[in-house]
Amino acid sequence: MTIAEVSEKYDLTQDTLRYYERIGLIPHVNRNKSGIRDYTEEDCRWVEFIKCMRNAGLPIEALIEYVTLFKQGAETIGARKELLTEQRKQLIQRMVDMQKTLERLNYKIESYEQSVVKKEKELKRAEE
Amino acid sequence: MTIAEVSEKYDLTQDTLRYYERIGLIPHVNRNKSGIRDYTEEDCRWVEFIKCMRNAGLPIEALIEYVTLFKQGAETIGARKELLTEQRKQLIQRMVDMQKTLERLNYKIESYEQSVVKKEKELKRAEE
DNA sequence: ATATCACCTGGAGTTAACTCCAGGTCAAGT
């Protein structure tokens, strides 16, 4: 797959894809004889995985470490599990915070609805 | 309340509190005769509200607009409601993304657990 | 009286995560 296709498919710019590779956030992608990237199926799975994790707010640094561990092979399975477990913990914490904020927003929006209705009634009364 | 107390209470640095005020993220806080900030109850409620919204990832820009609208009075109630509704929509979207990622992490961690167990068994076998 | 300390202001510096750019290569169309 060309970089243009991967860019399209996962909605990441070519610059971002190159950047992710540069910093080791996805493993090195092979080039063809003229030096152009040719993404394999596995490369694509990495891109998709990283995109998903980034969307949820996992920091790049943690993901780079994960990829680095992955490249080191089966010895690092324990470390990888720990890393993901820690990130999951933080993710859950963020979700809890967001849930609280969501409830608060719901309440505030409802209150505003009341105000708007009240204001409309006032206007109606004024018209009569 | 002094800035030190507010800083302590809401776990925001004094620099952050001053910064928030500077950019209009919280309304202007009154100073005493010697020029030092003296936070009222209402100031504190703003700080707490902003902290909660920021924790959930609402962008500062949107919150500044909200505060600006608030300062303009009751005319802007409709606009404020719209703003919060839009932010709520985006918040929900982020939560959905995070939920997907969480499930994926759960699955991945479970798989790693299998691997670790398998590895331990291998080691045990090797010992025998 | 003076030293200390918390606070003030305006402005510069930092960090994470991209995003853009200049200058160069290569294959394909004309």
Place this chain on the structure above:
DNA sequence: ACTTGACCTGGAGTTAACTCCAGGTGATAT
């Protein structure tokens, strides 16, 4: 042969959201 267009690299620039700093003021402890 020449132009065009997609892609390459290494490095510089940008944005959001702080964070730090220098130089200054006023209240308090010695």
